[in-house]
Amino acid sequence: MKHITDFTIVGRQQLGSHYFTLTLRHPGQLPPIEAGQFVEVEVRGSREVMLRRPISIHDVDYSANTLSLLVQIVGNGTRQLATLNGGDTLNLIYPLGHGFSVLGNNPLLVGGGAGIAPLLYLAKCYNDRGVRPTILLGGRTKELIPVREAFEPYGKVLYATEDGSLGEKGLVTQHPLFTAPYDHICTCGPTPMMKAVGRYAVEKGIPCEVSLENMMACGIGACLCCVTNTVDGHKCVCKEGPVFDVTKLAGFLENK
Ligand SMILES: Cc1cc2nc3c(=O)[nH]c(=O)nc-3n(C[C@H](O)[C@H](O)[C@H](O)COP(=O)(O)OP(=O)(O)OC[C@H]3O[C@@H](n4cnc5c(N)ncnc54)[C@H](O)[C@@H]3O)c2cc1C
Ligand code: FES
Secondary structure, three states: OOOOOOOOEEEEEEEEOEEEEEEEOOOOOOOOOOOOOOEEEEOOOOOOOOEEEEEEOOOEOOOOOEEHHHHOOOHHHHHHHHHOOOOOOOEEEEEEOOOOOOOOOEEEEEEEEEHHHHHHHHHHHHHHHOOOOEEEEEEHHHHHHHOOHHHHHEEEEEEEOOOOOOEEEEHHEEEEEHHHOOOOEEEEEOOHHHHHHHHHHHHHOOOEEEOOOOOEEEEEEOOOOOOOOOOOOOEEEHOOOOOEEEEHHHOOEEEE
């Protein structure tokens, strides 16, 4: 069930010049949220930004009734969100879409850029099942891998950076530990990264879920602007996804 609620900002952290986090308190009781679900954020006070913006749920704290968002500043909407401060309100439609299945006993979570956002809550959901995932985070430089320390209590965290400033030098898929015998892979980040991870998983016969970040408008399956081709026909990423079994995405692994 979807909700529309004004949340109060109770925490804001700037992470370098590209990223920030917002911690948002629900006025009542948070509903159950799946890892990988997202919110549609209303951007107030901007003439250029008419539509809500989709942002993954980065973390959930039911005891404090808060959820948090990790946002990369890329354009007008996210720039406007970056001006918000503690005490301001933010209107969200949530929780949207279908999340990760949280399956496997030796899972690998692979994130790149802002795609690491949903993986923190996912790692916590695995911990709730008594499973510590391996978490591989990648970026061009270490500055582009925000909130690294937040992951460390929840799994074995490894890094890959293209300039070698943190962890292995190169792409996440070139990391030596990428080849360990995982029984489930979850990935979110740049499409070429998810394709490479998906190809590896299919080659090794490992179930793999990818979280797509198609452009979205309504976020609730009404405008059809986010459709993707699957083996079962066209599906709205906002409603049937954003998390899909990679083998169900028609043509996804074929094109580089
Ligand atoms: C399901 C979902 C979950 C997301 N989760 C997060 C998250 O947790 N944190 C986060 O920082 N971002 C996330 N995004 C991406 C985020 O929605 C966009 O970056 C944001 O809408 C850009 O808004 P803007 O007004 O700042 O930029 P705009 O002015 O709209 O666009 C600026 C630039 O960003 C590009 N862009 C816009 N939207 C996307 C997109 N969806 N994918 C790739 N490029 C895009 C545009 O092509 C343009 O080049 C998510 C997207 C989806 C679909
Ligand atoms: S964003 Fe409108 S249908 Fe998906």
